[in-house]
Amino acid sequence: MSENIEELERQFQEKIDNEVKIEPRDWMPDGYREHVARQMSQHAHSEVIGMQPEGNWITRAPSLRAKKILLAKIQDEAGHGLYLYSAAETLGISRDTFLQWLHEGKAKYSSIFNYPSLNWADMGAIGWLVDGAAIVNQVSLQKTSYGPYSRAMVRICKEESFHQRQGYEIMAKMMAGTKEQQQMAQDALNRFWWPSLMMFGPHDSDSARSSKALKWKIKRESNDTLRQRFIDKTIPQAEFIGLKVPDPDAVLQPDGSYKTGEINWDEFWNVVKGNGPCNKQRLDHHIKAHEDGKWVREACLAFAENQN
Amino acid sequence: MSNTDNQGPLWEVFTQKKAGLAFKHSGSVHAYDKNLAIEAARDLFTRRNEGTGLWVVKSEDIIAVAPEDSESFFEPADDKIYRHPTFFEVPDGVKNM
Numbered sequence: 018m019s020e021n022i023e024e025l026e027r028q029f030q031e032k033i034d035n036e037v038k039i040e041p042r043d044w045m046p047d048g049y050r051e052h053v054a055r056q057m058s059q060h061a062h063s064e065v066i067g068m069q070p071e072g073n074w075i076t077r078a079p080s081l082r083a084k085k086i087l088l089a090k091i092q093d094e095a096g097h098g099l100y101l102y103s104a105a106e107t108l109g110i111s112r113d114t115f116l117q118w119l120h121e122g123k124a125k126y127s128s129i130f131n132y133p134s135l136n137w138a139d140m141g142a143i144g145w146l147v148d149g150a151a152i153v154n155q156v157s158l159q160k161t162s163y164g165p166y167s168r169a170m171v172r173i174c175k176e177e178s179f180h181q182r183q184g185y186e187i188m189a190k191m192m193a194g195t196k197e198q199q200q201m202a203q204d205a206l207n208r209f210w211w212p213s214l215m216m217f218g219p220h221d222s223d224s225a226r227s228s229k230a231l232k233w234k235i236k237r238e239s240n241d242t243l244r245q246r247f248i249d250k251t252i253p254q255a256e257f258i259g260l261k262v263p264d265p266d267a268v269l270q271p272d273g274s275y276k277t278g279e280i281n282w283d284e285f286w287n288v289v290k291g292n293g294p295c296n297k298q299r300l301d302h303h304i305k306a307h308e309d310g311k312w313v314r315e316a317c318l319a320f321a322e323n324q325n
Numbered sequence: 326m327s328n329t330d331n332q333g334p335l336w337e338v339f340t341q342k343k344a345g346l347a348f349k350h351s352g353s354v355h356a357y358d359k360n361l362a363i364e365a366a367r368d369l370f371t372r373r374n375e376g377t378g379l380w381v382v383k384s385e386d387i388i389a390v391a392p393e394d395s396e397s398f399f400e401p402a403d404d405k406i407y408r409h410p411t412f413f414e415v416p417d418g419v420k421n422m
Contacts, residue, residue: 044392089372096368099354099369106335106353111330111332113330168352314331314332317361318331318357320358321333321357
């Protein structure tokens with residue numbers, strides 16, 4: 018029996034090494050199944066929880082144009098959450114179970130959404146930095162070994178690039194505005210820069226799960242590689258519109274990449290553990306929205322049953 | 326707090342990008358009946374003019390070949406290489422074939 022498992026594992030790794038995608042009904046090691054389920058559901062939860070900081074500003078958008086764009090962006094986030102939940106469900110875990118794990122605190126979402134969005138400049142910073150970081154990660158994940166996850170990533174990447182441009186446009190406009198607007202934009206960058214870098218997760222040397230995920234090609238590139246790519250793209254974008262990243266140690270190196278200061282990992286772990294400024298608010302709101310929708314689900318179900 | 330599984334059954338969504346093209350699997354949605362399913366599919370999969378046509382079908386109604394059967398199911402095609410045009414030798418100099 019154990020020989021059989023070893024043989025199945027060997028064949029599985031051979032497929033991975035040959036870039037053959039794993040499909041839902043293929044044999045896969047339990048560890049792979051768990052890792053993909055956790056990563057996809059965490060990704061889905063992040064999309065959905067990520068609607069909250071931006072939803073906060075729909076009614077206060079400075080123009081009808083800005084409001085329409087923000088609405089479309091948030092609608093996309095909902096869509097991306099749904100793509101990812103569907104992909105995660107192919108592993109035989111129901112949507113409601115994923116939601117239950119989120120509500121019980123068993124499943125996480127990206128910590129960046131536990132920071133508050135204080136003003137309109139934050140809509141710029143979130144679109145530019147948070148979506149920008151997400152795109153770097155998601156472009157890499159298009160090549161993930163799990164077929165349904167990969168297909169969801171391809172679809173999401175196609176849609177997501179407008180999000181980053183939307184954010185950058187807000188920042189660029191503010192930087193072309195009054196002194197107060199410029200200060201607001203800089204302040205938003207100051208607050209979102211470090212949490213954006215934390216989105217890529219712990220350093221490779223401290224990331225316990227990473228090596229397995231890379232061997233199975235669930236992740237295609239390491240946390241530090243992706244983070245560096247984001248840094249190298251973003252610092253010139255900041256400078257182009259007159260912003261400065263809040264890192265006195267950031268220096269351009271001869272090879273064109275940036276050396277940066279150390280991330281405050283105590284803050285990172287503290288927010289992951291639930292002690293960020295908005296953890297409770299985000300989760301409470303999600304639970305309330307889910308509970309408020311309960312009667313709709315029940316009515317739809319009863320109606321559908323009556324039709325049969 | 327307890328969640329029950331009441332998101333409705335799963336439906337597979339197929340979209341046609343342009344008239345004349347084949348329908349292609351886009352993803353899936355949960356919905357309680359076919360009307361809600363097609364509306365959810367529209368909201369989710371045609372936000373950027375991806376569709377001139379849309380199908381939804383209940384996932385449970387799709388019959389699929391199990392991975393463990395795929396050899397016996399698809400292998401018979403392997404020994405009929407004469408079904409491919411490259412099997413045949415065409416004399417040098419013959420054109421438009």
